[in-house]
Structure formats: C-alpha cells, structure tokens
Amino acid sequence: MSKNPASVNDLNSLVGRAYRHGFVTDIDADTVPPGLDESVIRLISRKKSEPQFLLDWRLRALAHWREMREPHWAQLHYPPIDYQAISYYSAPKQRTDGPKSLAEVDPKLLATYDKLGVPLHERARLAGVAVDAVFDSVSVATTFKERLAAAGVIFCPFSEAVQQHPQLVERYLGSVVPYSDNFYATLNSAVFTDGSFVYVPPGVRCPMELSTYFRINAIKTGQFERTLIIADEGSYVSYLEGCSAPQRDENQLHAAVVELVALDDAQIKYSTVQNWYPGDEQGRGGIYNFVTKRGDCRGRNSRISWTQVETGSAITWKYPSCLLRGDGAIGEFYSVATTNNYQQADTGTKMIHIGTNTRSTIISKGISAGHGQNAYRGLVKIMPNAVGARNFTQCDSLLIGKHCGAHTFPYIETRNPTATVEHEASTSRISEEQLFYCLQRGVSTEDAVNMIVSGFCRPVFKELPMEFAVEAQKLLAVSLEGAVA
Amino acid sequence: MSDARPVTAPIERNAALAADAPPVLEVRDLHVKVGGQLVLRGISLVVQAGEVHAIMGPNGSGKSTLAHVLTGRPGYEIVSGSALFEGQDLFALAPEQRARAGLFLGFQYPVEIPGVNNAYLLKAALNAARRERGLTELDAFEFLALVRAKMQLMRIDESFLGRGVNEGFSGGERKRNEILQMLVLEPKLALLDETDSGLDIDALKLVASGVNSLRAPSRSIVLVTHYQRLLDYVVPDHVHVLAHGRIVRSGDRTLALELERRGYDWVGGEAVVA
Numbered sequence: 157m158s159k160n161p162a163s164v165n166d167l168n169s170l171v172g173r174a175y176r177h178g179f180v181t182d183i184d185a186d187t188v189p190p191g192l193d194e195s196v197i198r199l200i201s202r203k204k205s206e207p208q209f210l211l212d213w214r215l216r217a218l219a220h221w222r223e224m225r226e227p228h229w230a231q232l233h234y235p236p237i238d239y240q241a242i243s244y245y246s247a248p249k250q251r252t253d254g255p256k257s258l259a260e261v262d263p264k265l266l267a268t269y270d271k272l273g274v275p276l277h278e279r280a281r282l283a284g285v286a287v288d289a290v291f292d293s294v295s296v297a298t299t300f301k302e303r304l305a306a307a308g309v310i311f312c313p314f315s316e317a318v319q320q321h322p323q324l325v326e327r328y329l330g331s332v333v334p335y336s337d338n339f340y341a342t343l344n345s346a347v348f349t350d351g352s353f354v355y356v357p358p359g360v361r362c363p364m365e366l367s368t369y370f371r372i373n374a375i376k377t378g379q380f381e382r383t384l385i386i387a388d389e390g391s392y393v394s395y396l397e398g399c400s401a402p403q404r405d406e407n408q409l410h411a412a413v414v415e416l417v418a419l420d421d422a423q424i425k426y427s428t429v430q431n432w433y434p435g436d437e438q439g440r441g442g443i444y445n446f447v448t449k450r451g452d453c454r455g456r457n458s459r460i461s462w463t464q465v466e467t468g469s470a471i472t473w474k475y476p477s478c479l480l481r482g483d484g485a486i487g488e489f490y491s492v493a494t495t496n497n498y499q500q501a502d503t504g505t506k507m508i509h510i511g512t513n514t515r516s517t518i519i520s521k522g523i524s525a526g527h528g529q530n531a532y533r534g535l536v537k538i539m540p541n542a543v544g545a546r547n548f549t550q551c552d553s554l555l556i557g558k559h560c561g562a563h564t565f566p567y568i569e570t571r572n573p574t575a576t577v578e579h580e581a582s583t584s585r586i587s588e589e590q591l592f593y594c595l596q597r598g599v600s601t602e603d604a605v606n607m608i609v610s611g612f613c614r615p616v617f618k619e620l621p622m623e624f625a626v627e628a629q630k631l632l633a634v635s636l637e638g639a640v641a
Numbered sequence: 642m643s644d645a646r647p648v649t650a651p652i653e654r655n656a657a658l659a660a661d662a663p664p665v666l667e668v669r670d671l672h673v674k675v676g677g678q679l680v681l682r683g684i685s686l687v688v689q690a691g692e693v694h695a696i697m698g699p700n701g702s703g704k705s706t707l708a709h710v711l712t713g714r715p716g717y718e719i720v721s722g723s724a725l726f727e728g729q730d731l732f733a734l735a736p737e738q739r740a741r742a743g744l745f746l747g748f749q750y751p752v753e754i755p756g757v758n759n760a761y762l763l764k765a766a767l768n769a770a771r772r773e774r775g776l777t778e779l780d781a782f783e784f785l786a787l788v789r790a791k792m793q794l795m796r797i798d799e800s801f802l803g804r805g806v807n808e809g810f811s812g813g814e815r816k817r818n819e820i821l822q823m824l825v826l827e828p829k830l831a832l833l834d835e836t837d838s839g840l841d842i843d844a845l846k847l848v849a850s851g852v853n854s855l856r857a858p859s860r861s862i863v864l865v866t867h868y869q870r871l872l873d874y875v876v877p878d879h880v881h882v883l884a885h886g887r888i889v890r891s892g893d894r895t896l897a898l899e900l901e902r903r904g905y906d907w908v909g910g911e912a913v914v915a
Contacts, residue, residue: 589752592714593806596748597766597822598740598773607765611756611805 188245194218197346200245204315204349207322210329217335217345224339230502231531231563232471234444242409244347244380307363309393310355314382317353324355328386332415332452332479340411340473341448344380348413351381356391356422365621367396383414387422389455394425396624408433410469411446420455420482425463427620428476429628432468434635437497437526442470449476453485453514461488462505463619465628467635470499475533477506480514480542487516490616492628494635495528495560504534504565509545509575518549521613524560525636531563538575545575553583554612556605556636606633663728664689665830665861666711671722673703673710679720680706682886688830691858695872695897696865698883699905704865705749707883708834712746713739726830740766741773743829747819747836753807759818760802763788763825770826791824795851812839820851830861837864837871849874869897882908 188199197218201211226237304311310321318325335345352368368383387393410432416424426449435442445468451460462476478487489505507516522530536547553562562583570577586608594604610617610629617625666688673681681703688694698704710717711724713736724731726744734742754762767787768778779787785802792801795817807815816836823831833852837845852862852875864871872880872894880896881888882905889908890896900907
C-alpha cells in the first residue's frame with residue numbers, strides 16, 4: 157500500500173513518445189525499379205556521368221559482393237533482407253537540371269529540412285555551419301562553398317567531387333575501406349549514389365565545422381552514401397553528421413561507408429548524432445543501419461577522433477575504427493549508444509596499432525531500456541612493430557528496467573611486449589538510491605532519469621561540439637521517454 | 642519541559658498556534674513493514690512549526706525507517722496509521738511532491754551521481770519547488786548568487802559546484818553538502834538522518850551552525866541521531882527515544898543527557914553498537 161512512484165515500473169514508461177521526425181515529403185522521385193544487377197550499376201554510373209575508373213570499380217565490387225555472404229557474427233537478430241527487393245537509386249525530380257542556389261531548391265525539400273532543424277539559411281551562417289544535405293541520393297544544397305574555397309577547402313557532394321576532382325577521388329577512394337572489405341561496404345561500393353567529399357589542403361585549419369544531414373525519404377530505397385575526408389599534412393577539420401528518417405512500417409536498409417585519411421600532423425574530428433527511425437514500441441519498422449567507418453592515421457602524429465551518439469535505428473551495426481599507421485598517431489572513439497523498445501545495437505571500434513608510440517582511447521557508454529539489446533564489440537590490436545603503443549578502454553553499460561540487455565565483447569591482441577593496454581568495464585542499473593535522492597529533492601522521475609543518464613554520458617558529450625552536445629542531450633531524453641514509469 | 646527552548650522565539654510561535662494552523666507533522670499510530678518484518682510498531686509524533694525534535698535510539702530501532710517512509714522511499718509497506726504534513730495526507734503524495742511541499746531529508750549516506758554536477762541538481766531542485774509555489778524560476782545568475790552565500794556559511798569551496806553530486810566526496814563533505822542543499826531549499830520540515838555521524842568536531846560545529854541558521858518560527862527540524870553530541874550544538878525542544886519500533890520515552894533535552902549517561906539499556910533498547 158505504500159506509494160512507490162519511483163519503482164522500476166515507473167522506469168518503464170519514460171521511453172514512449174512518438175518519433176518526431178516521422179513525416180514523409182511528397183515529391184516526385186526518379187526511382188529505378190527494385191533489384192540489383194550490372195545494368196543497375198551502369199544506370200547509376202551513367203546518370204551521374206561517371207568516369208570509367210569509377211564504373212569499373214563499382215562493377216568489381218558487385219562481382220565480389222555476389223560471392224559474399226551476409227555476416228551473422230553480431231549480437232543481432234532480424235529476418236533475412238531481400239536485396240533484390242530494394243531500389244538502389246532514388247533522386248528527387250528537379251524542376252530544372254539542378255539547383256544552382258537555395259532559391260532553386262524545391263520548397264518542400266527545404267520545409268523538410270526546416271522541420272528537422274537543419275540550419276540551411278541565414279541561421280547556418282550565424283551558427284557557422286556549412287551543410288551538405290543529402291536527400292535520398294542526390295545532394296540538393298551546399299552552403300558556404302565560397303568561404304571554404306577561399307581557404308582552399310573542398311567540401312561538396314561526392315558526385316560533384318567525381319566530376320571536379322577525379323584525381324583525388326581515384327587516389328583515395330577505397331584506400332581505407334577497399335571495395336572487398338565486408339558485405340555491406342562492398343554493396344555500398346557497387347551502388348553508392350552520393351555522399352560528401354572533403355579535402356583540406358596542407359597546413360589549413362578548416363574555418364568552420366562541416367556538417368552533413370542525411371535523410372532517407374523514399375519508400376523501399378536503401379541509402380548508400382559514401383563519405384571521403386582527406387586531411388592533408390598539418391591540417392585540421394571537424395565534421396558533423398546528423399541523421400533521421402521518416403516513420404514507416406517496413407524496415408529500410410542503410411549501408412554507408414565513411415573513409416577518413418589523415419596525413420602527417422593532420423587531425424580529423426568526426427562526430428555523429430544518429431537518429432534514424434528506431435521502429436515502434438512493438439519493434440515494427442525502423443532503419444537497419446549497417447555502416448562501415450574507418451579512419452586511416454596514415455601520417456606521423458596524425459589524429460582521428462570518432463564521437464558518436466546513437467539513439468536511432470532498429471539495428472545498428474557499426475564500428476568506427478582507426479588504423480594507426482603513422483608513428484605517434486592517435487586514435488579516439490567516444491560513443492553513446494542507446495537502445496529502447498526492441499532496438500538492437502552492436503557497436504564499438506577497432507584500434508589497430510601499427511606505428512611506434514601510437515595511442516588510442518576508447519570510451520563507450522551503452523544504455524539499454526525497454527527490450528533493447530546493446531552490445532559493445534571492440535578490438536585493440538598491437539602489431540609487432542608498434543613499440544610503445546598504448547591503449548585505454550573504458551566500457552560502461554547502464555540498464556533501465558528488467559527486460560533489456562547489455563553485452564561486452566572486448567578483444568585484445570598484443571604482439572609487442574612494450575605495449576600498454578588497459579581495459580575497464582562496468583555494468584550498472586540506475587539505482588533506486590540515485591533516483592530517490594533526486595525525487596527527494598523535488599525533481600520529477602523523468603528529469604531525474606535524464607539527469608542521471610546524461611551524467612553517465614558526460615565523458616562522451618564533452619567531446620562533441622557545443623551545439624551538438626545540447627542536441628544529443630535532448631535526443632537522448634526523447635529516446636528514453638517512457639523508459640521509466 | 643518548556644524551559645529548554647533557547648532559540649525559538651515563543652511569542653511568534655504562539656501567534657502561529659493561535660492561527661489554528663495544523664501541526665507541520667502529525668504521525669498517528671504508524672505501523673510499517675520492511676521485507677515482511679514489522680519495523681515501526683505504532684509511532685505517534687506531533688511536530689509544531691518552529692520546533693526542533695531529536696529522535697534517538699539504538700541501531701535497528703527504526704529511526705531511519707521513519708525518515709524514509711515519511712519522505713516516500715520505495716520498499717516500505719505502510720500497514721496502518723497515518724502521517725499528515727500541514728494537515729495533508731503525506732502518503733497520498735509522490736516523493737517529489739512531498740519534497741516540493743517543503744519536506745527535506747538529509748541522507749545518512751548521500752549517494753554519488755557521477756557526471757551530474759552539484760549546481761545542476763540543486764538548481765533543478767530549487768526551481769521545481771519554486772514552480773510548485775507559483776514563484777518564477779531563478780536563472781543561472783540569481784541561483785549562483787543565492788548558493789554562493791550559503792556555501793560561504795558552510796565553508797564549501799566554489800569549485801564544488803562543478804563537481805559531480807557527491808562524486809569522490811569525503812564523508813564530511815557529503816554531510817556538509819546535505820546541509821547546503823537544505824539551506825538553499827529552505828524546507829518547512831527537515832528530517833536529518835544521522836547527519837552528525839562520521840563528522841569530526843569542526844565539521845560537526847559547521848553542520849550545527851548550518852542547521853541553527855535555518856531555525857525560524859516557520860520551520861521545523863527533526864534530528865535523527867544516535868548520540869547526544871549534536872544536541873550540544875543544536876538544542877532540541879523535544880527528545881524522543883525509539884526502541885523496537887516504538888517511541889518509548891519523550892522529554893526535553895535533559896532526556897538526551899540522561900540517555901547518554903545510562904545507555905539505551907535503560908529505556909529497553911539494545912546496547913549501543915558503535
């Protein structure tokens with residue numbers, strides 16, 4: 157008969173507000189029929205007027221992919237995906253051949269971005285964010301090109317880079333994630349339609365944060381974007397990636413590839429806030445997110461940091477990794493992954509120490525609520541020549557409620573006796589004690605849970621650029637709504 | 642009994658009583674089970690506005706249970722009895738509603754909340770109470786001005802605001818933090834659960850001066866304590882001795898002194914376990 161509003165039952169209803177970005181934009185789309193064969197690849201390549209080397213590369217990838225099998229080693233459960241039922245190309249139909257400025261962009265598209273809160277107009281200038289927005293497969297608007305061009309920075313849709321800077325594309329495409337890398341990366345190599353391209357010349361500090369906003373709109377289209385970022389010697393760039401997708405009952409496949417290259421003394425900071433549609437409370441619908449992200453610290457004292465906040469998707473399969481090839485290179489991975497309802501995440505990183513005195517840091521925070529399943533999977537590999545390599549890994553899981561799960565799969569391979577590898581891991585629940593402490597101070601259950609969860613994630617949030625950190629915190633609160641009741 | 646009230650101004654209190662206001666706290670024949678075990682076996686207690694009560698008793702006598710059940714901590718089964726807070730049924734309110742209505746618990750073991758800074762929690766707490774009372778919320782500057790003054794009183798360093806709640810705090814720091822929170826929130830009734838335990842004499846004096854600074858005709862304090870030591874500095878109006886889930890004796894402050902001299906065996910409790 158005692159009143160216990162702070163019990164675990166309460167903890168279960170904080171997670172259920174409707175997905176806020178679940179609207180569909182009604183515009184004519186130029187979509188190829190479902191199915192995948194050579195003719196589709198040739199069609200995509202022709203539509204984009206690609207050079208021969210790229211078509212050849214795609215075709216090699218397709219041939220390779222046909223020999224591959226979908227991997228099933230991850231802690232994920234889902235029905236088979238019919239790859240022949242997916243349409244591999246969808247582009248919004250334009251009134252003209254292509255928008256030359258924002259004024260030419262379909263107002264409906266802009267309204268979509270408006271709902272998402274993408275800063276495309278003057279707000280963007282104030283916020284100092286340049287946005288290369290990818291709507292399904294075609295980039296519709298790129299801002300701040302002039303200012304970036306003045307600094308010598310190239311930031312454009314991938315398809316444009318193919319036309320304008322084919323030598324850079326040919327040199328670096330597939331140099332970090334080869335077309336034969338893995339099932340999803342290979343599929344992407346064959347069918348990718350667009351994405352972002354960044355090149356920062358030697359010694360240049362990119363004058364603003366670069367940002368891409370991805371959005372899957374059309375029904376039954378996979379999105380296969382490809383991002384390539386090259387930081388030349390002594391340069392610096394910070395790149396932000398935000399994602400959302402409309403609400404639909406069927407699942408959609410998203411298989412992206414991101415390749416980062418950092419040359420001598422260069423630094424790349426890559427931040428992601430992933431909020432793809434996670435499916436409903438029963439686990440219907442939602443994005444299948446199979447992503448390959450890898451950074452190559454190719455040069456001496458180069459540095460690549462991955463920061464990710466993963467709140468969306470029905471399934472997340474993602475391991476942003478670093479190849480620490482240059483001597484003294486630094487790799488970092490900061491991650492918050494949330495699973496609620498029936499979401500599943502199998503995410504983590506790989507730090508491959510190749511050069512001498514290479515260092516890596518891994519901070520992973522997994523939050524499971526509802527029936528969510530959250531797995532951390534990480535590999536720290538110290539190669540024979542990596543004298544003096546150091547790694548620190550901290551891997552914490554937070555459970556909310558009784559039906560969720562957290563799993564940790566850390567792999568450590570050391571082939572050099574001078575290496576130092578540290579691993580710390582913890583699993584905890586939001587304690588009744590912490591919750592009651594907050595309630596006793598007059599804070600509501602919902603606010604208390606958000607507070608405790610944000611506190612848990614603080615070491616990762618502080619790695620995000622300011623505006624993103626605020627956004628991430630809000631997103632986390634929304635995605636955990638109903639987790640406590 | 643009435644000669645042991647050195648701090649409270651009797652005239653103002655009488656004025657409050659004359660207005661026929663209900664007691665701040667009125668507990669009637671409260672029976673509470675924890676894990677199927679009857680722990681409180683008929684507690685009755687009346688605390689008037691402006692009064693300071695001390696509840697003493699050996700370990701396991703039910704002191705902390707009383708503090709927890711009044712503030713709504715989960716895990717307690719109220720078998721029978723009632724508790725009114727300013728005439729309002731306390732058990733009908735959620736824990737956070739009780740807090741916002743002006744009921745404060747100083748925890749015996751304040752928990753760590755990593756990554757949540759002290760200022761953030763305290764500001765959220767203060768503004769939740771202000772909203773409830775129809776007051777405007779304080780912005781960051783107003784809040785800081787308020788909290789800084791209280792921190793000086795408790796000799797708490799500025800850097801404390803940016804640290805995680807109780808994160809890496811010593812026992813003494815945690816207790817001072819509880820008192821700081823109480824001073825900022827200015828509750829109508831503060832239940833301080835063994836706030837004196839584990840404090841050295843300087844920290845004890847500091848905590849006592851914090852508690853005394855809160856004494857006012859409109860505020861009441863219930864000190865739950867094991868030893869009479871704290872009562873040298875915070876002089877209570879009433880002292881109650883709890884044993885086996887019942888108040889076995891009530892009196893003025895001299896009761897605490899006598900208890901100290903004769904031990905809990907005297908009132909039928911178990912021997913004091915340090």
